[in-house]
Amino acid sequence: MIDLYELAGADPDIRFSPHSWRIRMAIAHKGLRPRLLPWHFGEKRLPGGNTQVPVLVDDGEVIADSTDIAFHLEDKYDHGPSLFGGETGEAHARFIIAWTDAVLLPTIRPMIAADMLSLVKPDARPYFRETREKRLGTTLEKAASGRAQALPAFRAMLQPLRTVVESEAFLGGEEPSYADYTVFGAFQWSRCVSRFELLAEDDPVYAWRERMLDLFDGMAAGAKTVCD
Amino acid sequence: MIDLYELAGADPDIRFSPHSWRIRMAIAHKGLRPRLLPWHFGEKRLPGGNTQVPVLVDDGEVIADSTDIAFHLEDKYDHGPSLFGGETGEAHARFIIAWTDAVLLPTIRPMIAADMLSLVKPDARPYFRETREKRLGTTLEKAASGRAQALPAFRAMLQPLRTVVESEAFLGGEEPSYADYTVFGAFQWSRCVSRFELLAEDDPVYAWRERMLDLFDGMAAGAKTVCD
Numbered sequence: 001m002i003d004l005y006e007l008a009g010a011d012p013d014i015r016f017s018p019h020s021w022r023i024r025m026a027i028a029h030k031g032l033r034p035r036l037l038p039w040h041f042g043e044k045r046l047p048g049g050n051t052q053v054p055v056l057v058d059d060g061e062v063i064a065d066s067t068d069i070a071f072h073l074e075d076k077y078d079h080g081p082s083l084f085g086g087e088t089g090e091a092h093a094r095f096i097i098a099w100t101d102a103v104l105l106p107t108i109r110p111m112i113a114a115d116m117l118s119l120v121k122p123d124a125r126p127y128f129r130e131t132r133e134k135r136l137g138t139t140l141e142k143a144a145s146g147r148a149q150a151l152p153a154f155r156a157m158l159q160p161l162r163t164v165v166e167s168e169a170f171l172g173g174e175e176p177s178y179a180d181y182t183v184f185g186a187f188q189w190s191r192c193v194s195r196f197e198l199l200a201e202d203d204p205v206y207a208w209r210e211r212m213l214d215l216f217d218g219m220a221a222g223a224k225t226v227c228d
Numbered sequence: 229m230i231d232l233y234e235l236a237g238a239d240p241d242i243r244f245s246p247h248s249w250r251i252r253m254a255i256a257h258k259g260l261r262p263r264l265l266p267w268h269f270g271e272k273r274l275p276g277g278n279t280q281v282p283v284l285v286d287d288g289e290v291i292a293d294s295t296d297i298a299f300h301l302e303d304k305y306d307h308g309p310s311l312f313g314g315e316t317g318e319a320h321a322r323f324i325i326a327w328t329d330a331v332l333l334p335t336i337r338p339m340i341a342a343d344m345l346s347l348v349k350p351d352a353r354p355y356f357r358e359t360r361e362k363r364l365g366t367t368l369e370k371a372a373s374g375r376a377q378a379l380p381a382f383r384a385m386l387q388p389l390r391t392v393v394e395s396e397a398f399l400g401g402e403e404p405s406y407a408d409y410t411v412f413g414a415f416q417w418s419r420c421v422s423r424f425e426l427l428a429e430d431d432p433v434y435a436w437r438e439r440m441l442d443l444f445d446g447m448a449a450g451a452k453t454v455c456d
Contacts, residue, residue, distance in 0.1 A: 085320075088313020091392075091401030092320035098391035099327065163326035164319075173319030 001035070002027065003057040005046055008038030009119035009193075013224040016119065016192040018105060019066040020054040021185035021220070026070050026178055028216040030080040041124040067097055070178050083178040096171065096179040099160070104186045107154050108198065110136050110143035115194035119226060147196060154198065158205050165208035176215060184212040184220070192225045229263070230255065231285040233274055236266030237347035237421075241452040244347065244420040246333060247294040248282040249413035249448070254298050254406055256444040258308040269352040295325055298406050311406040324399065324407040327388070332414045335382050336426065338364050338371035343422035347454060375424060382426065386433050393436035404443060412440040412448070420453045 004027065007017035015024075015036070027034050039046060039053050046055050048062035056063045056072070063072045074083045074090075084090035113132050117140055120128045129140060136143050161183060164171055171179040187209050190198055199206040213221035232255065235245035243252075243264070255262050267274060267281050274283050276290035284291045284300070291300045302311045302318075312318035341360050345368055348356045357368060364371050389411060392399055399407040415437050418426055427434040441449035 082316065085316020086314050087401050088310065088405050089316035089320055091313075091396060091399060092317055092324060092405070092407055094392045094396065095327075095388055095399055095407070096320060096323050098388040099323075102387040102391065159330040160323055160326040163330065164322045168319060168322065171319060171323055173315050177316050177320070179320055179323070 001059060002032055003037055003047075004034040005037045005039045005053050005055040005057075007053045008040055010121045011119070011224070012038040014119055014192055014226065015223065016116070016189055017053055018185040018189035021188045022066045022178070022181045023054045023056065023069050023073075025176075025181035025184065025212075025215070025220070026073055026083055028219055029083060029176070029178075029181070030073055030077040032073075032077065032080075040121050042127050066182075067094075070181075074178075081175065083181075085172070085177060089177065093177065093179045093182075097182050100182050100186060103157060104183065107150075107157055108186055108190055110138075111147040111150060111154070111196060111198070112144075112190050112194040114140040114144035115196065115226065119193055151198070155200070155203065158203075161208075162203065162205050166204040169211060170208070176212070180212060184209065187212075188220050188223070192223065195227060229287060230260055231265055231275075232262040233265045233267045233281050233283040233285075235281045236268055238349045239347070239452070240266040242347060242420055242454065243451065244344070244417055245281055246413040246417035249416045250294045250406070250409045251282045251284065251297050251301075253404075253409035253412065253440075253443070253448070254301055254311055256447055257311060257404070257406075257409070258301055258305045260301075260305065260308075268349050270355050294410075295322075298409075302406075309403065311409075313400070313405060317405065321405065321407045321410075325410050328410050328414060331385060332411065335378075335385055336414055336418055338366075339375040339378060339382070339424060339426070340372075340418050340422040342368040342372035343424065343454065347421055379426070383428070383431065386431075389436075390431065390433050394432040397439060398436070404440065408440060412437065415440075416448050416451070420451065423455060 004020070004023060006015045006020040006024070008015055046053070047057050048055065048064060050064040052064065054066055054069060056069045058072065058076070063069050070083055084093055113136060117125060117128060133139055170176040171183065187198065199209065232248070232251060234243045234248040234252070236243055274281070275285050276283065276292060278292040280292070282294055282297060284297045286300065286304070291297050298311055312321055341364060345353060345356060361367055398404040399411065415426065418424070427437065
């Protein structure tokens with residue numbers, strides 16, 4: 001029995017944490033079927049005393065932090081398809097994870113944070129606004145107002161990703177890997193909470209995102225978003 | 229018999245192409261001993277009609293483009309230590325290569341291009357200045373004059389690399405991989421042509437660079453630079 005605690009909105013069917021999406025995809029990659037449990041900002045009741053999602057409970061064992069969860073899945077479910085393709089693949093994936101956390105997520109965040117506010121449960125909105133505005137260094141609304149002008153720099157920043165998926169189906173090569181799930185989590189986060197389109201349709205990154213949405217019988221494509 | 233054609237300066241012992249350094253390191257990783265042949269800007273005589281270094285000639289077979297050369301070495305010399313650790317490791321390495329080419333090299337280039345000018349053979353300096361200034365969109369001297377102010381942004385840009393080498397010895401994990409050689413090539417390029425220090429001594433990236441310089445009995449550390 002695998003339980004995955006995910007960030008949920010006022011509508012508990014909208015699950016929008018970029019880190020949780022990494023794990024949702026990684027679990028599907030291993031052919032496992034977790035129970036998906038909603039968690040809301042400000043709630044304290046996460047297993048193991050954790051205060052952030054995702055949290056995985058695998059036959060009673062509690063693992064937090066998305067990267068640690070991915071390593072756990074790879075080690076424990078070693079008969080399924082690999083998430084990392086061995087030690088060097090895992091080491092190289094750490095760079096792509098670090099790039100996602102240090103470059104990709106902080107660039108997307110100001111563009112969609114205001115849209116997230118309306119998805120958060122009303123009683124958690126003051127907490128959300130205060131913590132996010134502190135992190136952004138400006139109001140949610142001011143951050144969002146600059147997003148159209150921010151798009152060219154955002155798309156230029158994606159060049160390393162673009163270069164790879166122009167010639168390869170996935171960052172993992174012919175098959176997706178945890179590196180794909182990590183980067184995709186950022187795009188799925190945006191897709192779930194905002195109608196703002198980050199990518200141009202003729203961008204190879206757009207085509208890669210479509211391939212990711214189609215994986216596992218369209219699992220991510222079928223997830224409920226703000227547009228539903 | 230392996231011949232590697234490398235970019236050389238007016239002093240033919242200073243070899244300063246970031247792409248050639250990737251291959252120099254990769255060849256050493258495989259335990260091979262190439263002949264290192266100098267090539268200068270503007271010269272036409274490269275095997276196979278190529279116009280850019282590095283070019284590898286391996287028992288008569290000519291391979292150009294550093295990434296293609298690395299794949300050739302990995303395929304042909306499959307008994308030595310692996311450069312990529314399998315298909316997924318290779319796919320993930322493509323992202324790190326693309327990051328190096330799209331982000332790291334273009335950020336270093338304006339800081340050191342003026343220093344490179346004095347290393348180039350006098351008769352190739354007009355060609356070097358014209359092509360580099362066109363690429364930089366400014367004069368070599370103007371680009372260099374802003375480098376002290378550019379350092380904080382440069383060092384912040386290294387965060388994905390820093391995150392990994394804070395906890396791992398190498399981007400390849402416990403052992404260096406072609407991803408390490410690719411990123412290191414950029415730092416070795418700068419080190420060979422310029423006295424300008426890109427890194428702070430307390431930066432984990434600095435310590436990683438020291439580990440790279442020490443590999444293969446200090447091969448890169450012992451290479452002739454502008455300081456010798």
